[in-house]
Amino acid sequence: MKPARSRLRWVAYSAITRMAWADCSGTTTITDITGLTAIATCTNWIGDITVQSMTLGSTATPTPGQPQVANPAIALDSLEQIHGTLAFRDNIAFNGNQIEFIIQATNLSEVSGTLSIANMTLLRMPRFPSLAIARAISLQGLSLYDEVTFGPAQWPSLYALLALTVHDTNITELGGWNLSLAGKFNTTETPTLVLSATSNSALNNISLAGWSNTSSYIVAELADNGPNLHVDLPSFDTASLRVSDVAGFSAPDLITLKTTSSFVLPQEGPDTNTERLSEFQNNTFTALSLPALTTVTSTAYIQDNAYLRTLDLPKLSTLDVLYLFTNDRLENIAFPTLWSVNQGGLLSINSKFSNFSIPALTSSAGSLFLRSTGGYNCGPLKKQQRDLLTFKGSFQCTEAHSGLGTGALVGLIVGVVIAVLILAAITWILLRRRRKSRGAKAEEKEASSGDETTPLPTDRPENVELGAVANEIKELPPGDGPELPGGKVQMAQELETPVVRAELAGKQDGVVERHELHASDPTSNGWPLEKAT
Numbered sequence: 001m002k003p004a005r006s007r008l009r010w011v012a013y014s015a016i017t018r019m020a021w022a023d024c025s026g027t028t029t030i031t032d033i034t035g036l037t038a039i040a041t042c043t044n045w046i047g048d049i050t051v052q053s054m055t056l057g058s059t060a061t062p063t064p065g066q067p068q069v070a071n072p073a074i075a076l077d078s079l080e081q082i083h084g085t086l087a088f089r090d091n092i093a094f095n096g097n098q099i100e101f102i103i104q105a106t107n108l109s110e111v112s113g114t115l116s117i118a119n120m121t122l123l124r125m126p127r128f129p130s131l132a133i134a135r136a137i138s139l140q141g142l143s144l145y146d147e148v149t150f151g152p153a154q155w156p157s158l159y160a161l162l163a164l165t166v167h168d169t170n171i172t173e174l175g176g177w178n179l180s181l182a183g184k185f186n187t188t189e190t191p192t193l194v195l196s197a198t199s200n201s202a203l204n205n206i207s208l209a210g211w212s213n214t215s216s217y218i219v220a221e222l223a224d225n226g227p228n229l230h231v232d233l234p235s236f237d238t239a240s241l242r243v244s245d246v247a248g249f250s251a252p253d254l255i256t257l258k259t260t261s262s263f264v265l266p267q268e269g270p271d272t273n274t275e276r277l278s279e280f281q282n283n284t285f286t287a288l289s290l291p292a293l294t295t296v297t298s299t300a301y302i303q304d305n306a307y308l309r310t311l312d313l314p315k316l317s318t319l320d321v322l323y324l325f326t327n328d329r330l331e332n333i334a335f336p337t338l339w340s341v342n343q344g345g346l347l348s349i350n351s352k353f354s355n356f357s358i359p360a361l362t363s364s365a366g367s368l369f370l371r372s373t374g375g376y377n378c379g380p381l382k383k384q385q386r387d388l389l390t391f392k393g394s395f396q397c398t399e400a401h402s403g404l405g406t407g408a409l410v411g412l413i414v415g416v417v418i419a420v421l422i423l424a425a426i427t428w429i430l431l432r433r434r435r436k437s438r439g440a441k442a443e444e445k446e447a448s449s450g451d452e453t454t455p456l457p458t459d460r461p462e463n464v465e466l467g468a469v470a471n472e473i474k475e476l477p478p479g480d481g482p483e484l485p486g487g488k489v490q491m492a493q494e495l496e497t498p499v500v501r502a503e504l505a506g507k508q509d510g511v512v513e514r515h516e517l518h519a520s521d522p523t524s525n526g527w528p529l530e531k532a533t
């Protein structure tokens with residue numbers, strides 16, 4: 001009978017296809033060859049696979065003189081897709097010995113969660129020639145031996161990735177892929193790559209590109225890697241960066257530096273849910289150029305870069321908060337196109353510079369603080385401020401002298417205290433005089449406010465309100481107060497430590513972003529040095 005026969009054939013065919021396309025599922029931890037064999041027929045795995053402390057070969061002590069098989073492998077060659085995580089942990093024991101080994105997954109093309117390889121000091125470069133898509137890849141605690149570059153030569157198919165963590169490895173070169181971040185994952189926002197490379201003592205090259213035809217955002221944390229690390233991040237137009245110990249940095253397409261706490265996390269990737277300030281700190285590069293950078297939203301630091309001689313921000317036009325602190329070889333600081341320090345924002349420079357220019361800034365809703373220990377003359381800027389610049393926030397320019405000894409400092413503080421006392425006395429006398437000519441009601445009011453602090457002579461004390469936070473910004477425009485010798489007016493004012501706190505609430509891509517801008521904290525020299533974290 002025809003129908004029966006054909007049904008039989010169909011059943012046989014179906015059994016074969018099911019073998020070839022086996023869907024397997026569950027959470028499994030593999031520690032020996034039995035575990036490996038158990039998944040050897042699976043092509044798709046739904047769930048998590050952990051390969052941990054593998055024992056291969058015979059567990060008996062090896063017979064002396066008997067040759068060992070070179071490079072035993074943990075092979076997962078049947079797997080094509082994993083809907084979950086794939087993790088490898090700890091070295092293997094082969095015939096009771098720990099020897100070099102490899103991991104390979106020849107046909108694996110997609111891991112929907114994290115592919116993680118950790119604490120395998122005897123692992124050679126793992127082989128994932130077909131892997132195209134992984135939500136996150138994490139490599140930690142690996143030596144990898146001879147072949148220590150990690151890029152398209154080793155993993156030629158990789159192109160979609162949301163997070164890459166490389167920590168404590170001997171990798172020397174990282175990247176070379178052109179990543180496509182869009183459309184492959186369930187993210188609603190701008191596709192984002194989270195890159196973390198820390199404590200890789202031989203790492204000297206990082207090069208990663210997003211697609212150039214679409215907007216892509218990189219969140220990167222780079223620190224404590226090789227002393228000659230050069231970083232190249234082309235075609236990312238938006239970034240949150242923490243960069244330390246880097247000898248060269250380039251991001252030619254970067255338009256916006258920002259802080260965010262609100263973008264969608266790559267699941268099981270590195271924690272990105274904390275507020276990230278952009279920061280270039282303690283690098284060894286001599287030049288930092290961000291040729292396309294137009295905007296700094298929220299807070300950025302360029303700080304303690306002891307060799308930095310050239311800072312090139314030719315297109316920077318608006319910013320919220322930017323600190324330039326102690327980049328002591330940076331003599332010329334220029335913001336040729338900066339025209340707006342935003343409301344509640346701040347440009348704060350405390351360093352050893354001798355030249356500063358900000359020609360395009362004519363009005364500012366934010367504040368500008370300058371303190372130079374490098375012989376900068378505030379005169380021209382103060383003139384610019386008198387003639388052209390109107391400030392809603394505050395303005396300070398201080399010509400400080402480096403290398404103050406303790407004696408000098410004590411002297412200065414004593415001087416300041418005396419100056420404050422004199423000012424207090426003058427103010428008190430003035431108040432008394434005025435009070436005499438006023439009615440009894442006004443007298444009461446003045447007496448209670450007079451108790452609080454010593455008022456500095458100022459024409460325009462301003463209260464700036466942003467959102468729920470009231471900010472009090474005291475301003476002492478140059479020339480307004482009595483000129484005391486040695487810049488003591490400014491010093492007294494610094495001791496008053498202006499505090500600028502702002503919360504900007506804004507909508508972008510339908511997501512509310514909150515930025516906290518901390519402009520200062522009291523420190524020994526009264527300058528806002530503390531970071532908001």
Ligand SMILES: *[C@@H]1O[C@H](CO)[C@@H](O)[C@H](O)[C@H]1NC(C)=O
Nearest residue numbers: 040076077078079106107108
């Ligand atoms: C890997 O895929 C190829 C082609 O799809 C197939 O011929 C081969 O058998 C697969 N390898 C394993 C170990 O399943």
Ligand SMILES: *[C@@H]1O[C@H](CO)[C@@H](O)[C@H](O)[C@H]1NC(C)=O
Nearest residue numbers: 089090116117118119140141
């Ligand atoms: C790797 O080893 C270190 C120290 O032995 C341990 O703290 C860490 O949790 C391990 N990491 C993983 C992913 O197993």
Ligand SMILES: *[C@@H]1O[C@H](CO)[C@@H](O)[C@H](O)[C@H]1NC(C)=O
Nearest residue numbers: 143144145146169170201202
């Ligand atoms: C990896 O680097 C460490 C030091 O960072 C070194 O001790 C170790 O020998 C290196 N391993 C290899 C295989 O090069």
Ligand SMILES: *[C@@H]1O[C@H](CO)[C@@H](O)[C@H](O)[C@H]1NC(C)=O
Nearest residue numbers: 151173175176205206207230
């Ligand atoms: C860094 O790696 C990229 C990609 O592999 C390569 O194009 C570039 O020339 C390397 N840069 C340096 C300084 O070696």
Ligand SMILES: *[C@@H]1O[C@H](CO)[C@@H](O)[C@H](O)[C@H]1NC(C)=O
Nearest residue numbers: 152153176177178179209212
């Ligand atoms: C990445 O893109 C650049 C420019 O489009 C191209 O020159 C390079 O070959 C690409 N690299 C890879 C690994 O596809």
Ligand SMILES: *[C@@H]1O[C@H](CO)[C@@H](O)[C@H](O)[C@H]1NC(C)=O
Nearest residue numbers: 083112184185186187188267
């Ligand atoms: C993508 O997100 C939507 C909405 O959050 C959810 O319904 C859907 O199941 C997700 N799809 C995948 C493949 O995760």
Ligand SMILES: *[C@@H]1O[C@H](CO)[C@@H](O)[C@H](O)[C@H]1NC(C)=O
Nearest residue numbers: 180182183211212213214215
């Ligand atoms: C960007 O280019 C890639 C490769 O050329 C293409 O697949 C993708 O559709 C393009 N995306 C956009 C938004 O044009």
Ligand SMILES: *[C@@H]1O[C@H](CO)[C@@H](O)[C@H](O)[C@H]1NC(C)=O
Nearest residue numbers: 227244245281282283284304
């Ligand atoms: C700065 O870098 C040097 C080496 O380049 C290192 O010794 C020092 O600890 C770093 N300082 C900070 C604060 O990270």
Ligand SMILES: *[C@@H]1O[C@H](CO)[C@@H](O)[C@H](O)[C@H]1NC(C)=O
Nearest residue numbers: 331332333334354355356357
């Ligand atoms: C100061 O900076 C301006 C503008 O960047 C530049 O034209 C000038 O030459 C600099 N002066 C010195 C003494 O370097």
